[in-house]
Amino acid sequence: AQSVAQPEDQVNVAEGNPLTVKCTYSVSGNPYLFWYVQYPNRGLQFLLKYITGDNLVKGSYGFEAEFNKSQTSFHLKKPSALVSDSALYFCAVRAKDTGRRALTFGSGTRLQVQP
Amino acid sequence: GAGVSQSPSNKVTEKGKDVELRCDPISGHTALYWYRQSLGQGLEFLIYFQGNSAPDKSGLPSDRFSAERTGGSVSTLTIQRTQQEDSAVYLCASSPTEPYNEQFFGPGTRLTVL
Numbered sequence: 001a002q003s004v005a006q007p008e009d010q011v012n013v014a015e016g017n018p019l020t021v022k023c024t025y026s027v028s029g030n031p032y033l034f035w036y037v038q039y040p041n042r043g044l045q046f047l048l049k050y051i052t053g054d055n056l057v058k059g060s061y062g063f064e065a066e067f068n069k070s071q072t073s074f075h076l077k078k079p080s081a082l083v084s085d086s087a088l089y090f091c092a093v094r095a096k097d098t099g100r101r102a103l104t105f106g107s108g109t110r111l112q113v114q115p
Numbered sequence: 116g117a118g119v120s121q122s123p124s125n126k127v128t129e130k131g132k133d134v135e136l137r138c139d140p141i142s143g144h145t146a147l148y149w150y151r152q153s154l155g156q157g158l159e160f161l162i163y164f165q166g167n168s169a170p171d172k173s174g175l176p177s178d179r180f181s182a183e184r185t186g187g188s189v190s191t192l193t194i195q196r197t198q199q200e201d202s203a204v205y206l207c208a209s210s211p212t213e214p215y216n217e218q219f220f221g222p223g224t225r226l227t228v229l
Contacts, residue, residue: 043221
């Protein structure tokens with residue numbers, strides 16, 4: 001079975017400060033890892049993914065994430081938060097070496113960036 | 116190009132009625148997925164299509180739920196004899212064939228069962 005944990009229901013950060021949204025995963029074998037963002041009354045938008053190679057992945061809107069295999073983590077980061085980054089963020093995983101194509105999502109972390 | 120579209124955007128129905136939710140994937144995407152997002156919950160996988168076949172139906176919560184895909188394109192999720200616990204946002208996603216590709220999500224259908 002595969003699972004994702006996002007230990008923080010909400011993260012508060014001041015505009016201009018760095019932000020981190022945490023994600024740990026459990027999967028058999030190697031993972032494909034994804035971050036999505038959801039704005040109010042909108043579908044999920046893809047931010048970035050880790051497939052293979054460089055552990056630091058850069059994505060949309062200045063976000064990046066670091067894959068850490070030993071800690072089974074894939075934390076989302078941004079050097080300088082914007083108020084417009086306020087949204088619900090989901091981490092997702094699927095196993096690379098199985099036929100299962102469905103993503104398993106975490107419960108989401110609400111990011112609140114204060115002006 | 117056009118993204119994933121879903122209809123209707125909102126559906127209110129009475130307990131016991133059947134509902135059909137429609138998904139139009141991105142043109143050329145062979146994989147199609149249905150997920151459910153309940154209030155305060157994360158996303159729950161329902162079913163995956165590759166072409167017109169559904170190799171993974173493991174997420175369908177009961178036999179009241181079914182889905183089909185025709186012509187390798189449009190998909191319909193049907194819920195029979197709706198219950199109040201079926202109230203949720205139903206999200207459809209599509210992706211190209213390769214398994215490492217990200218899934219592109221539609222805006223969802225908000226289903227309310229009274």
